[in-house]
Structure formats: structure tokens, C-alpha cells
Amino acid sequence: MPLTGPGADTFALGGDLDVRRLGFGAMRITGEGIWGEPPDPEAAKSLLKRVVELGINLIDTADSYGPEVSEELIAEALRPYPDDLLIATKGGLLRTGPGQWPRDGSPEHLREACEGSLRRLELDAIDLYQHHSPDPKVPYERSIAALKELQDEGKIRHVGISNVSLEELETAREIVEVVSVQNRFNLTDRSSQDVLQRCEELGIAFLPWAPFSAGELAEPGGPLDRIAGGHDASPGQVALAWLLARSAAMVPIPGTSSVEHLEENLAAADVQLSEDELAELEGAAD
């Protein structure tokens, strides 16, 4: 599966689904604590429509966002879906209250979760179904085998995994073709560097979550702030541009509940950082 090359603006997810390298994370379109309805559901639907209008064709969600609310809003706002829109959802977490995310990686739960997502999104098959997080109570092989079974039944086109170590990535790959990994990765948290590198080698996508977290680097006068000033950009745009420049496998999915922030985030694709700036940011968090 070849990569589309550094700086290219699309990535062939699973080898056959071309997506722009800046997607949209739909976790923030729910209520406080990623729980319940958003304060203004109509505004959330307008935001989703704007996502598609701006040419974004990868939307990341999960049954647990709300729960169910994010997927329901996506279906209400965007059906009939544009042909090129890839909705990536996930299963494997339960919701017991705001901010609470207990895991359930049992095959029974994953089947129920996938079938629930199919119903809510009103799809015959999910283009990219991701296992949300390994469940220490369930052997990882069993969870992944459950997704393989759903794929064999035609309910899932491609399988992705999330919050995994290098070892878990290799375990999953022995059971099913894995086309993407979604791990936390940003300027100050590069703990998944080994997984990112493996994704590059394999030509599979790496979807970094929490892409903006930059801690002290973003403070006024700090490196991010200074570099942003030179590009007439915001520190958040530079954080995204750094991710895009870092690896051709990188497909960030920044989340927002605001149209203004969405437009700003998308414009990060046009911020071209120099080699010196990239080197400074590379070394800044060491």
C-alpha cells in the first residue's frame, strides 16, 4: 500500500478510500463531558454541513460520543451522504456518565456496538470501524477477531485500531488487515513515535488525537507563538502544520464545536514550515 508522499494532500486509506489529510473529529459536537445533546443541536448540524462543504471527507466519531449523539447528528445533518465521505466510527467503550469511559472489548459488545452504529448512521457497511481501546479484561486477539468476523459479514469495510502499543498493532495485524491507528500524538506527547514509524513503514494511516496540546510551547513568546507570528498564523495552525509535515502517514482529525475554529484549522494545511522551524519544533519538547 503506497503512501501518497510527503506534502500530498490526500491519503489512500485502506488503499482505496482517498481522504484529505485533514479530517474532522466529531467528539466535540455533543454536550459537556462528551455527554448528551449539545447546547444547540441545529448549530452542531450546521457545523457538520460546513465540514463537508469545505471539502473535508473524513469524519471521525464513535458510538460513545454522547453516547450515540455524535453519530445521530452526523446522520441527521449529512444524509444522503456525499459519495466521497468516509465516516470512521469506533466501538469498545461504554458510557456510564459524563467523562467516564469504561472499556468493553468483548466480542458480544463489539457486535452490538457495530450494529448500533450501522443503525444510527443508516449505513449498510461502515467504511472504517476502529477498535477504540484495548480492554485489559479481554485478550486483545478476541476483540480484534470480533472485528474480523464483522468484516467477513460485510458490516465493516476496513478495520482500524486505537490507543495501541507497537506490540498490539502487530498482534492485530496477525488477525486482520489494519488500515489505520488512532493514538494520542502532538508536539508535547510523542510517546507513540514507534507506532507512527511502523505505520509509515506499512503505508497505513496514523490519526493523531489531541493534536493541539502544546502546553508551555504555546505560551506567549514561546516557540510555537513565535513561529506562528512569522506565518500570520495561530499556534494551533502551526501545531497542525507540524503534524502534517512530520509524516506522510499523518492524518490529523482536529475537533471543534465552532465553524470559525473549523475554518482556521483547515487553513493550517496551507502553512508551510521551513526546515529550520521544523527542526526547532522537533527539538522544543525534548
Ligand SMILES: NC(=O)c1ccc[n+]([C@@H]2O[C@H](COP(=O)([O-])OP(=O)(O)OC[C@H]3O[C@@H](n4cnc5c(N)ncnc54)[C@H](OP(=O)(O)O)[C@@H]3O)[C@@H](O)[C@H]2O)c1
Ligand atoms: N481514539 C481516542 O481515544 C480519542 C480520544 C480523544 C479524541 N479522539 C478523536 O480525536 C478528535 C480530536 O481530539 P480532541 O477533540 O480531544 O482534541 P483536539 O482536537 O486536540 O481539541 C479540541 C479542543 O480544542 C479546541 N479548538 C479546536 N480548534 C480550535 C481553534 N482553532 N482555536 C481554539 N481552540 C480550538 C476545541 O474547542 P472549540 O470547540 O471551542 O473549538 C476543543 O476544546 C476527536 O474529535 C475525536 O474524534 C479520539
